[in-house]
Amino acid sequence: MQPAFGETANPDDVTRRPGPWPEVNQRVEIFGSAWGAWLTSRVEDRWGDRLTVAVPRDPDAPTPRPLATPPEAVALRWNNPRGIGMVEGRVERVTRAGIVPAWELVAAGEPVVFQRRRYARVPVVLRCRVTGLGRRSSWAVTILDLAEGGVRCLASSSAPFDPAEPVRLAFDVDGAPFTTRAQVVRWELAPGGVLVAFRFDDLPRGEADRLRRFVFRQELAATGAR
Numbered sequence: 001m002q003p004a005f006g007e008t009a010n011p012d013d014v015t016r017r018p019g020p021w022p023e024v025n026q027r028v029e030i031f032g033s034a035w036g037a038w039l040t041s042r043v044e045d046r047w048g049d050r051l052t053v054a055v056p057r058d059p060d061a062p063t064p065r066p067l068a069t070p071p072e073a074v075a076l077r078w079n080n081p082r083g084i085g086m087v088e089g090r091v092e093r094v095t096r097a098g099i100v101p102a103w104e105l106v107a108a109g110e111p112v113v114f115q116r117r118r119y120a121r122v123p124v125v126l127r128c129r130v131t132g133l134g135r136r137s138s139w140a141v142t143i144l145d146l147a148e149g150g151v152r153c154l155a156s157s158s159a160p161f162d163p164a165e166p167v168r169l170a171f172d173v174d175g176a177p178f179t180t181r182a183q184v185v186r187w188e189l190a191p192g193g194v195l196v197a198f199r200f201d202d203l204p205r206g207e208a209d210r211l212r213r214f215v216f217r218q219e220l221a222a223t224g225a226r
Helices: 205-223
Strands: 014-018 027-032 037-047 050-054 073-080 083-097 100-107 112-116 121-132 138-147 150-155 166-173 176-190 193-200
Touching: 050 083, 083 205, 121 150, 121 205, 138 205, 150 176, 166 193, 166 205, 176 205
Parallel strands: none
Antiparallel strands: 014 112, 027 037, 027 073, 037 050, 050 100, 073 083, 083 100, 083 112, 121 138, 121 166, 138 150, 150 193, 166 176, 176 193
16 A cells, blocks of 8 residues: 555655654554545554554444454554654454454554655645735635645635735644735636735744645545555
C-alpha cells in the first residue's frame, strides 16, 4: 500500500524518509482492503515492531460496533510534526487493551514520514472572515482551495480588495481557529462574485506545520491508498 496522489499533487514534490513510531494513546487511522477506507483508531501499546491498536468501528454497521474480522494486511498513518507518518503491517491476533477490543499488529518495516518539498493545493469549502487592516472592515468569504502559502476565495462582488492590501484571515482548520496576516495577490470576476487570491505573511512555523499536515491529509483522504 502506498499513498496515491491525484491531480493536486505530484509524487516528485514528496519526500519519503524514515520517521518515528506513533506514541501510545496517539490517534491514528487504519486502512484495510476489506473495507477500502481510512478508519479512526488509537495506539494502545507498542513494544518494538509490535503495535496494539483499538479495533476501528465497522463503517457498514447500522449501529456503531467494532469490526468483527480483522484483515490480514493493514496500513497505519498518523500526524507528526514533520508530516504524515505511515507504516504497513499485518494483524497477528485479536486481543483486548483493558476493556477495549484491540488488534495486535506486527509491522512490515520501519515507519516512514511523507513530507512536501513545495506547496501543495487542495480543494476545500471553508468559511472565512477577512478583515482589512487599513480600514478595519470585514467580509465573509468562502475558501475554495488551500495551500501552506495561501488561499483562493470566492467573495461578494461588492467586497473591495486592492492588490497587495494587508488583511487578516480567520478560519478553522480541523475544528480549531486559524488566524494569519495575508496580502491580496490578485482578484478576478467569477460567477457569483469575485475570486480573490491571498498570500500568507510570516506564517509561524508551528501554524505552517499544522496547515501542511491538514493539506497533506486532505490529499491522502481524497485519493485513498493503493
